[in-house]
Amino acid sequence: MSNNSPYSFDYFIKTLKIMHLLFVLFLSCFLGYIYFSNDVWAVSFENSMTVVGVTAIVFLAVVVSNYIQKHKLKASKDFKSIKDVFENYQKAFIIKLAILEATTLLCCVVGKTTDNLYFVLLALGLVIYFISLRPSKKGVRAELSLNSETENQLS
Secondary structure (H helix, E strand, O other): OOOOOOOOHHHHHHHHHHHHHHHHHHHHHHHHHHHHOOOOOEOOOOOHHHHHHHHHHHHHHHHHHHHHHHHHHHHHHHOOOHHHHHHHHHHHHHHHHHHHHHHHHHHHHHHHHHOEHHHHHHHHHHHHHHHHOOOOHHHHHHHHOOOHHHHHHHO
């Protein structure tokens, strides 16, 4: 399989990196807009239900996105074709990023409406976590845990 083929590992990794970069750029720009469009920020825990609720949603989003990705990747062991494995991984990765992006946007919107810097800092933490999810050959290979048949197709 050549490196220019849409089913080569290098092509697959490049596609994931481009998607990841676009998600990160969008979130960073939106977070920057939210932060710089407000003149007065304060860290306030007066409305504790909102603080606890949004913090719980952030925690659940991270846990659930990891669980969904691992659950979807378990199905990859049964696939015979490397194309099917790549497509399944890509779907799982996009779902994970979408859940985290939605949670980050929620934090931004709540932060903007309440003028509470705490939510913007939560969103910043999610963006940093998001950046750490950048796909690499070594990481993707480890996450896929391929069977011998699909591993041979990858080489």
